[in-house]
Structure formats: C-alpha cells, structure tokens
Amino acid sequence: METDIDLYNFSDELVEKNCLCCAICKDILRPPVMLIENVGNICTPCFDEKHEDMNWRYLNNYALENILKMVKFPCKFKSKGCNDRFSYEELTFHQTNCEYRTKLCSMFKFTACEWEGNTTDFIDHFKEYHGDHVIIFEKNLFYLETSLSEVSLVKLLVMKPHTFILRMQINLSRKKLFYIICSVKDDYSSFCEYSVKHKGASENYIKTKSKILSSYHIHNEFDENIAVEVDLEALRQVSQISDTITNIFKIKMEESQAEVIDEKMLHFFECPVCKNFMKPPIYQCQSGHSVCNLCRPRLEKCPTCRAIFGNTRNYSLEGLTTGIRYPCIFHDSGCMEISSVSDILKHESECPFKPYNCPFKDCSSTGNHEVILDHLLSFHFNSVIYGDMAGYTESFRLDQNSYSNKIFERKCVIAFNHIFRLTCKRFAEHCLMAAEICGCKSGEKTFVYEVAIIDMSRPEKKLIRTDYCLNEMPDDELFKRCIMFPNTVLTSYSNHGMVTFHFMIKQK
Template structure:
C-alpha cells in the first residue's frame, strides 16, 4: 500500500513538472542549479545557456537528495515502457530505451509530422528529405552556402554517428550562425569540430566549437550558444561571388588525433604560409625559420626583418625524418600521413588536391574527380576523353584575325591527368604547347607530339615532340613550346589549309 502511495505521489509531482528542468522539461540532471526568477535548471542547460551564468544561481542540493530517494517512471511510459528506476539508473536507461522516439528535425520548417524510433531517424531523412542528407568519411565534409538569406538543416552521417547541422544568417546583425547537435544524445567530454570558411581567394576564416546536445535540434535557434562569423569578413574572402565553401572537420573521442607528432609539428609551421616546413628549411640571421616555398619570395625575415642568406636550419631538418607529416590537403579530406620525403611524393598526385578550371573566365574549383565531372558537363566541346589522347584540326594559314591569340585550346583527360593543349598563331610562325594541369609530377613523364600533315599527300608529315610543361603563364608558354615557321607550314598546306594532329604520350 505504501509502495502504491509513493508511486501515486511520484506520478502526481511528475505531472506538476516539479522534478523537471524549466528549460528543457526533462528530469533534472545534477548538479541542479536554482536560478533566480527562472527556477530549477539541469546541468546541461546551465552549461549551454551562457546568460544563466550571469544570473544569481545556487546548487539545489536538497532537490538532488530527494531525487536520489525516488523511483521514477521512464519518460517513454506512454510509448509502452513500464520501467520504474532509481534516479541514477533512469538517466542511463532512457538514453537506450527501446521505446524512445524522435521527432523529425525539419518539422518546424517543412511541417513534417514524422515521429519514430531514434534508430529510424536517419532512414526517415534519407527517404523523405534526401536533399538534406550529407554522408561523409574521414571526419570531413564540404558545404557550399550563400551569404544571403540562409536557413538550412542538414543530417550529417559519419560512419555510425549522426548529427544535425543548423545554419542561418542574420542580415540585421551581419552574422552567420551555426551549430552541430548530436542526434543520439550521447554526452562526451571530447566531441568538437572546426570549420574553415573559404572563398575564391586563398584566405579563409577558421572557427572551432563543441557539438551540442539534441535539445538544441528542436528548440528555437539560440544565437547565444551558436558559432558566429562576421558576414562582411566572409564577403571579403568570397570576393566576386556571394558563395563560400565551408569545410567541416569533426573530432570525436575515437578520432582524436592530438598526439606527439601534432605537438611537434607546431614548431615546423612556416610563419608566412602556415604550412609545415620540409627540407630544405632556411633561416634568417637571427635564427627564424621559413619554408623553401616562401624563401624565394622574401628578402627579409617576416618576424624580425633581418636579411635572409642561404643559411639552412639543419637541426630542424634532422628532426623531420622522425615526424609524421599530414598531407598538405588534409583539411580537404586526405587522411594520409608520412615522413617528409614520402608525403611530398604523395602530395604531387593527391586525389584531394584542389584544381581550378583550366579554361579562361571559368571560376569553378574542386578536387580531381570534381574537376573531371565539371569539364565533361560544361566544356564537353573542348574536352577529349574516353581513351583518346589527342585530336586533329585544320586552320587557314593566312587568317590574320587569329594572330597573337590562342586560337585553339582543348583539354585531354588521359593517364589519370588533365592536359591543357594550346595553339597560338603569329604573323610568321605558329606555336603548340601542352601542360600537365594542376600537377607537380616529373615533367619528363609525358611528352606531346605535333604532326603537320600534307592532305594532298598524307604520307608527307612533319613531326616534332617535346616534354609536357607544368601549368605556366601564357608568356612562359610562348618561350617553351614547339614552333613551326610559316615558311615550312606553307609547304604542307592544301589550298591554304593546314592540318595537324596533337597527341599526348606517356614515356
């Protein structure tokens, strides 16, 4: 009888919300804080609501003691759970209760009324809101967003972990706000993420924050606990467009990479480009080090303004043989790490290496596969692929309107590389050149061949070959190309038309 009376008493005070947090409406989690003019607040809400720390609050220890003496029903009782447990057991049970349900995270924006088991949460998103799902590996994903009015919700699926990203702009405050919340309500002492906001320039803005609880998925967007970035600063790095690329990198307990190598690598950071220095490493007269890429561009040390000589930091170079360098493109998703000599070779052909479109006036960028897809989709009339390694073309030799201009530019996708082929005419000669675009491989790996054919007698040919260049300026291209004088070309013309074959070959 006494047990029934206690059970009735507990149900009664539960219905009155006497044991609930005034903010999240969940059973109070210790340490419970009694906040002036607010009421009892659980530990999770007190930590996440920054403004509460500015108010007068006291630990409500008597309430904690009362809770520990009670046996409480599972919050999913109405869903079919009949468990009644001690306060400490209850919190653990509810996190894994098989009757536990979730609302659709988009119900406020789309009116979706789905409610179901948390294990079906991701399945529902995929089936009903597929355009809001981002699957990713290696703890990194990319998201392009507008700097104008923005209000988005994305489901992030990383292996077995599921998160919700909420992002929006406030044009009045000129701020971009966002937060990532854990769908599964798992509390972790280490669960954080960083974001690089990149535009069309090399500059970027980086932020870092912790992943929040699922409570923030369903409540009003709280700008006080969200990460905020200045919209005007983002506009500056986006330059012409109003679009930025957000590179999210999530760190969890099982993916934490803060190890000895990372701590040591801090001392290898170049003060100019912020990349890690690899041999040869140079230093100024005062002993400040700089990487071999930035050294040729500077006369004076950026730290102390001392003159640079040819002095190298051999002590620092000696340490590189025992340090695991992350790939230069690790922020773009590459998981590779190796000693300096090995990682440098890897970086030349890294699949995550960013490419810009090889055609003038096109600003598209992306990794190798993204760029291949872009070229085929938007420049198909000037792209050779599907096994072909070159093309044939004809032009009129006396057409003076093409002088000093590149009159023919094409791309060849072959040998897992992108080649840019260019033809240029002058008053007294014609030029042909081929570049291995966006790659730092040994240039003697590939050659290009230009064949001038007399179409009156196809067996009559003039053939020249040369090594492919790395992508260079147009001025440099004119100095290092294959050149045919017009006096020779005219002897191969057919009624003033010159026919040529332009091919790429692997040595």
Template sequence: MAKSAKSVTDVLLQKNILHCAICKNLLLSTPVMLVENAGNLCSTCYNENFLESKCLQNTALEELVTTLSYPCRFRENGCEHWSSSGDLLDHEENCRYRSKKCPMYSICQCVWEGFPTEFVGHFINCHGEHIINFENSLFYLDITFSEEELIKLLVMKNIILLLKMQLSLEKNKLFYVVCNVKDDGSNYDYSVKHKGNSESYIKTRSRVLDSNYVYKSVDECDAVSVDLLSLQQTVKVTNRITNIFKIKTYDTPVHYIGERMLHFFECPVCKSFMKPPIYQCQSGHSICNTCKPRLEKCPTCRAPFGMTRNYSLEGLTAGVSYPCIYHDLGCMMSLSPAEISRHEAVCPYKPYNCPLPQCTMSGSHDIITNHLQEFHSDHVVVSDSHGYAESFRLEQHSLYNHIFDRKVLLAFDHIFRLTCKRVSDYCMWAAEAIGVQSELKNFVYEVSIIDVRRPEKRLIRTDYCLNEMPEEDLFKKCIMFPNSILSSYSSHGMVSYHFKIKKGV
C-alpha cells in the same frame, strides 16, 4: 538493494500513484495537493478551479517522491538511466533516446517525428538529395549567397553526423554546427577550409556537438562563425564559398608523428609545419623560411628578426615524418622533410586551378570539372576518344601571333588544356595535362589536318602531352605545321583540323 528499490518504484508507477491525476506527469513539482474527487495534483494542474474543493497538501507523498529514483521517460526507446526527481528533468531534456524531430522542417516543412533508430531511415527515404557520403574523413560543400540555410546528413561508414549551415547577410557571417546523430559519446573534431576564387583560405576548427544542437538557433554561442568580409578580402569570395570539411576521429590510425609533437613545428603565421632552414627571433620564437622574408618583427613578441637559425629544432626534423600539406584534402602520405617536398609537387590531392585565363577558381578535380561545365561550357569538350573538330581561315592575318583557339578537354578522368596559335609561317598546337605530372607519359595528343574535299586525305602528327607551363614556353615544344603545307589541305581558304587526346601505349 538498488534493484529492490527500482522494483518498488516500478510498482508505484504502474499504479499511477506517483503521477498527477490530470496531466499524468510525475509529481516532481511541489506542492502536491490531494483534491477530493480528483486525486493528487501537481503544482501546475492545481489552480483556481479547485479552490472551493476540499484539499490538503500531501507532504507524505512529496517526501516519498523526493526519496525515490525514477527511470527516464524515454525508457521504451532504450534509455536505462535512473535518477532522483531533482536531476531527472535535466537528463530528459538532453536524453539521446528522446523522440527526434526532423531538422528539415526549416527547409521543406517536414513534420516527421520518431525514435532515434528510425531517424536515419527517414532521412534516406525522404531527404536523400541532402545526404553526403564521403570517404577519408573529407568532403566538399559549396554555399552561395542566395542560400540562407543548408542541412546535410553526413555519412562515412559507421559515422553519421548532421551539418547545419546558415548564411546571415544581416550579421555578415557564415555560421555552422556539426552534430553527432548517434549521441554515442564518440569524440570527434573537425576542421574547415573556406575558399573563394584565390589559392588562399581561412581555416577554422571545432568539435562535433550533441544532436540536440541542430534543433537550436544557430548563433555565435553554439556555432562556428566566419566573417564574410574577411572571406571577401582574404580569399576573394564573390557569390560562392567552397568549404572543405575534414572530420577527425580519435580512433583513426595516424601515419605520422602525433599532433602534440608536430605542434612544436607549426609556424605561428602560416600554420604549416616548419622545415629547415628554421629561423628564430631574439626571444627564441621560431618561424618558417617562407614567412620570415615577409616580416620584420616576430608576430609573437614583436622582437626583431635577424638571421639566427634554430639549429636545435632543425636537428629534430631529421626524425620527424611530415604530413603532406594536402592532408586536409585527403592525402595520407608522410615522409622526411626533403621527400615530402618532392611528393607535394606531384601530390594527387593538390588543388587544381581553373585552366582558363582570367579565372581564379581553384579546388579538387571534381570541383574544377563541375566548375568548367557550369561556368565555361562554351570552351569545354567532354570526350574520351572523339576529341573535337574546328576550322579557321588560313589568310586571316589578324590572327597572327595570337591564340585563335583554346579548349578544355575532359577525357579519361583528367583535364587537358588545348591551345592553338598562329604566326606568319606556321600554325602551332599544344596540349597540357592539368595536375597529372606523375602520369604525363600516359597521354598523347593528336592533330589531324583534313582535306574536306577528300576526307581520306589527312596529315596527322602526335606528341606527348606537356606539363602546365607559361605560354611563352608552351610553343617551344609543340606540333607545328607550315602554312605552305596547310594551304594544300585548305578549301576556299579554310583549314579544318581535328584535335584529340589518346592514351599512350
């Protein structure tokens, strides 16, 4: 019966009986006026131009129009939706098969418009520099205070999303929205860590919206908003905000106990998962052992804290696999409470700090590598095998007890900090491997003292690269050359040396 009704509607549509004679739209608005020498007109097209024409209200057609169901006008694009005249306009307004405009108009005035199936191809061909391909549901995006708006196409296997981010200095807020290009009903959530020049961060969570939201003005109703003042005070943002996005798909395998269960182990202050010892206030609210010393009262009920332990919750931790604290950065490891703490100390996803003093920048390996080359290029050497050469005046007493050379060497996809120091009787060299404790013995550093008068005459020593450590400990385990020996290699009081990193055998 339904198919028969649809067939009748199709016949009437083909003969244009249900369309306005002027605008050619369906006669969904009343009154429908039958005008001599014109035909049936919708309420919009029937105006003062036809007041002197013979006409009458076509109530029979109005009743027929309200009785029938109609196909979406984007049926040719693939939509199979049928609905009554009252619901059709609402559906078409949000139909995922409606023609798409390019959202890059606000960035580069692109006026492309086409079918949804053509949209991704257009973006790849015309706006390839605005595409982010990512894996493990994780990607990084920086925005500076000089950029008012960013639009990125996000691609991870068969997931295609659009990100729109706006920085409003007038409202002192960062707005952003993530939309599903396919509009296929997939259910995605995402979280974002907003970082500046400190190790702290502000974290936000939201859900992926339908694609039509990317064409709307980004405001506090639809978009996530982050207060810029909070970012400046909490995470020491100056001119650049680093945003770490984590997309969560509900069909992604989860390697640790579900979030609903882990929720009971979440500290209400730092949002990390609590591990023994776990404390509780007089009312029974739990808090982790890191946050407890900082607080006098419970953040939930304001009751005072004592030394009461939540032994029941502690007992449950034995059967829980804890996700690594860097899971938002891509780590999928999950272990028992004791094992996960050891893993986190050497986790390859652990954020790096800038290895140069006075700089508080932190981020992933790639972020810090790019940061070093952009902001500290005078102190960076990029070389897998050659290292770098330098010289200094041996009798320059003003250098005693001071660092006289510090470089960062980018080699073998790792970051190394090379430091040289002089005291009255010795010159000392040390190399630290940044963030690679588990691979430390794979790398050695080599210092060569070169007689420039006879380059074949060299004094060479090697040693294993060190962990990151305070300066006062660094030169207890370093390569040292007595000044008396260095003087025999000097030329006109200058000593030349070559410093490089090598892979261990």
C-alpha cells in the same frame, strides 16, 4: 542475494505506484525532496513555485533522497523500445535526447512537414521526403554553397555509418553567420570536432573549429549562443564574398596515439608566417627564430624579433624532421595522408585534394581534382577530350587572312587521371602548340605530348613532333618552350587549305 533484475523490478514497481514521483507534476523526484503535510513528496521546482501561495508545512525527506540515489530509473520511453536505465541525475538529460523519444521533423519550419517519430525513423523519413537536403560524402569532407539570401537551412549529412545534422542561420542585422553540427544518434565518440573553411572569390579564407553537439539541438529552437559564429564583414574583406559563401566542412576523426604524438611534435615546426609545417631546408634569423623555405625569400626581417635574415640553416631542426610524420599540406581539404617528410613532399605534388583552377583562363572556378572534373564536364563539355589512348584529331584552315597573333584554341584533355591544357596560337610565320599539366608539379618530364601533322590526301605522310608536357605557366613563357610548326611546312601538308593534326598525351 538480490540481482540487478530484482532491484530493477522493485524500482519499476515504485515508479508505477508513483512512490518516487512528485505528488504535483508526477515526474521523478530529484533531491532535495520536500515532504508536504497532506500533499506528499514534491520536487524542488514545484515547491518553489507554490510554497509562498500555499503556506505549506514541510520538512526535508532525507530518507527518500537516499533511496533515490540508489535507484536506476527506466527511461519513460521504455514502451517505445528504450531499455536503458539511469540515476535521477542522468535521467532528465537522457530523456531529452533519447533516440526513442517522439521528435518532430526538423524541416517543419521550411516545408510545414507534420511528421513525428523516433530517431531511426527520422533518418529514413528525411532521406525519402527531403532528399534534396541530404549530403552524402566520403573521407569526412563536404562542400556547401551558402547564399546570403538564404536566412536558414538544414542539411542531413550522411557519412556511413554516422549521420549528422547541419543547422545554419544568417543574421543580417548582426552581420553574422551561425551554424552547428549535431549527431543524430549521438554516436560521435570518434568525431569529437570539425573545422570549416569559409571562402569567397579569393584564395583567402576564414577558418573556424568546433565540436559536434548532441541530438538535443536538432529538434529544438536554434540557439545562437551555442552556435559557431562567423563575422560576415570580416569574411567579406578577407575572402571577397559577394552573395555566396563556399563552406568546406571537415569532420575530424579520433586520432591514434601515434598521431597525437606527431601532432604535439609538429607544433614546434609551425612556420610563424604561413602557419604550415616547416620541412627542409629550414632557415633561421640571427636570434634563432625559424621560417620555412617558401616564406624565407619574401622576408627581409624576422617576423618574431625583427632581426636581419641571412642564409643560416637550422640544421638541428632539419635533423629532427626525419623522425616525424607530416600530414599532407592539403589536410584541411580532406586528404588523410600522413607520411615521412620525403614521402609527403612527393605525395603533395600529386595529391588529389590539391586545389585546382579551372584550365580555361576566363573561368574562375576552383576545387579539388574531382570537383574540377565535374565542373569541366558540366560547363566546358564541348572543349573537353578524354585522350587516354587514341588522343584526338582536328583541322584548321591555313588562311593568312585569319592570322591575328592570338590564341585560337584551348582544349582540356583528360588522360591518365590528370588534366592537361592544350593551347594553340598562330602567327603569320608559324603555328605554336603547347601542352601543360594542370595542378601537378611533378608532371614535367613524366608526360609527353605528340602532335602529328597529317596530309589527308596521303594519310601515310605525317610530320610528328614530341615534347615534354610543361607545368602551368604564363603564356609568354609557355610559347617560348612549346612545339613550333612553320607555316611554309604546314602548307605542304594541307589539303584544300585545311591542316589536320592529331594530338596525343603519352606517359613515359
């Protein structure tokens, strides 16, 4: 009995002797096959191109077509290491994308790089010679700032064990942004799709979704027809972009069966206003349409049927929430947490992917916890203190001429993996000190701040006040709830006109 190996050896011999190849282009024949008198078997493209000029006598070679349908052909890059075999229908596509195919560097247009080689070597080459275009990220999320003056770009995206290529192009004449993501090794079976948030100066954004493409599109001309399209004019209006676009990419991993079921159920819990998933309490209009508890106070009429809203609860829908696992509300920012409704609410209050504003109010930077920490150390280094244990000590001059009823100091304290903002304000009669925990709504009554006024001439003499750290709030409200030191008391602790205080964050 013949084995597959025998058949493979036989088909290889037929290919080597050109028995299954076009007599003109020498490529593997593809049905329909034309047998030309005094020429031989040729493929349809060659026949269509030359038949009218040559006036051939021909007939269809059905016998050879049947043989072609049975043969598994070797890849033409076999000598370079590819051992895969394909039918004639699959062969052309494979050879176009074969990882052993000799490929040009995708940075050629930008750097005139003349490298060429196979897929594995391409990744090593890109990392070594174009390292400033490599983005290494975890948890399937990465940020990319795009300038409108940068017409096109290429980035290697490394998310072990997978590697992708991002190609982005801006067409200013059409006022469009185009992009694609391709799998370098075509190992994207677990990463079928991805989403992108496109943002500007405002909190609003435009979101796009697409699928990861094959490596074919890495080394060929950029095709706007298959790329994702973003309207720059719409983005300018929605997100207030100027010269820079913030793109937040999230690659979606393959879902388990349980996650698929949860996602199908969650579809019925989507709020028609904010598009987030409704959690108890859930309110309904007179016609039975439901909205979430965050949107309800802003609505007078139902957005679906325009019926009047009362305070009617949808208890049936609320009851069903106990059997559903909710994704974190910050899943588009990279959080992978999925949990019950009670547990997810607690998680969301302290989620590390929760968006933060920079604690310094004259700065407009935003990002998740890690991004803001990096931003603080890069741009506000002199005003950042790490205070996990000892806290920090500072002094100020108790001089009535300096009283201006203005905030005289803001500091940012990093403690217990949280960000705290310390604000001091002086009046003619007293000095106020407040501490806010940034970004985390569960921080109140979890952390306290301690301020100790120290007489430096007699360090054992201290005035200590302690209060709960507050959630972020407007200054007017903040200074109604903070620690107050009368200046008459501070005077008794001053040393040569200087008042020294020690500040510390403590966890209860």
